[in-house]
Amino acid sequence: MTAFALSPEQQSFAEEVRRLGAEKLRPLAESGTEGAVNRPLLKEMGALGLLARLFPGVDGGSPSREAAATDLCILRESLASQSTEAETALALQGLGTYPVLQSGQDSQVAKWVPAVAAGDAVAAFALTEPNAGSDAAALELAAEPDSDGWRLTGEKMWISNAPEADFYSVFARTTPEAGSRGVSAFVVPADRAGLSGEHLDLVSPHPIGTLVFDGVRVERDELLGEQDRGFGVAMRTLDLFRPSVGAFAVGMAQAALDAAVAHAQTRVAFGGPLLKQQTVAHTLAEMATRTEASRLLVYAAAAAYDAGERNLAGRAAMAKLFATETAQYVVDSAVQIHGARALRRGHLLEHLYREVRAPRIYEGASEVQRTIIARSLASS
Known part of the structure; x- marks a missing residue:
């Protein structure tokens, strides 16, 4: 890849993912139940090898600790342009599994990563709490020492795939009043005694829920990375996935733009197609320019x-x-053009209009991103 374009091989990969998204995955996504994990969709994504692309080497029994960020962006943009449900399903599998892949002991990697890649296990990333959202270092879920492990007590909230996941990458406080320096990460099977949860009724096609930990036991080999270094585990995963959230947004923007152009070419009003109306043409030009600028920033x-x-x-x-x-602007403008x-x-567009709002909040709200950018300027 250059600074300006994908390589021919990457373009071919993107085209193949778009084809699979349209032909194989979209029908399964549309037949699923809104607000529930679509396991047939995940199983098909596993059979097509798309989930394995998240975990290089998984088929050979020795997974790499990280996929290329560029490959992740190609996957997410291409899938989003065809099926946001398929894109989100893939992204959540990666987000929930990467703390295990990057920081887990070999036994945990072997237990969970191949199952996720095959579409047989559902993962979730459990960081946010009722009183700790964007300020993740303020989390309160307590991990208290117990023999050669810990017991987790507290609550998680706004967790994608909860309470239907098969395992959770959980971040808990092992050292009180230590901020980000007192957080540890654990992999917690969903069937562990004392763990429960419920769905939240949100504008979302996938499940989002709460988790309640009532003295949930975790073993020493379920610690991800080092004790009190769990905040770094979370940030390592989020740093990899953050550009690909932008890729998801680009895919939605492109789908909305394509729909708006097609409609403007065929819809006749005031004696000609809408595309001949300067205000519509200029809006489409702005939509296209912002979408391409977003794509370049992401890649x-x-x-x-x-x-x-x-x-x-x-x-x-x-x-x-x-x-x-940009995706919010492009989808909204496409709705306006369609009426x-x-x-x-x-x-x-009704579907995209509901989908496009959430990415401005999760994995760091837009206001948090501006703060990160400002800090990077001060340290450069």
Whole structure:
């Protein structure tokens, strides 16, 4: 990849993912139950090898500790342009599994990663709490020593795939009043005694819920990384995935743009197609320009991550911020161009209009991204 375009091999991969998304995954996504984990969809994504692309080497029994950020962005943008449900399912599998992959003991990696890659196990990333959202270092879930392990007591909230996941990457406080320096990470099977949860009724096609830990026992080999270093485990995963949230947004923006262009070419009003109306044409031009600018920011940040360049946090934050804000603008503009028909239940844009709002909040709200960018300027 150059600073300006994907390589021919990457373009071919993107085209193949878009084809699979349209032909194989979209029908399964549309037949699923909104607000529930779509296990048939995950199983098909596993059979097609898409989930394995998150974990290089998993098929050979020795998974790499990280996929290329650029590959992750290609996957997410391509899937999002065809099926946001498939994209989100893939992304959540990666987000929930990467703390295990990057920081877990070999026994835990062998237990969970191949099952996720095959579409047989559902993962979840359990960081947020009722009183700790963007300020993740303020989390309160307590991990108290118990023999050669810990017992977890407290609550998690706004957790994607909860309470239906098969395991959770959980972040808990092992040292009180130590901020980010007193957080540890654990992998917790969903069937562990004392762990319960419930769904939250949100505008979301996938489950989001709460988790309650009532003295949940975790073993020494379920610690991810080192004790009191769990905040770094979380940030390592989020740093990798943040540019790809922008890629998800770019995929949605592109789908909305394509729909708006097609509609403007065929819809006749005031004696000609809408595309001949200057206000519509200029709006489409602005939509296209912002979408392409977002794409360049996203892939530049991913390429920088893969190259090990400095100031990655700032670049990733720029990519997520600009792409998610752009997607909101592009989808809203596409709805405006279509008029009332775009708000009918089942219309592509009605679906995108509901989907596009959340990425401006999760994995660091837009305001948090601006703070990260400002800090990166001060340290550069």
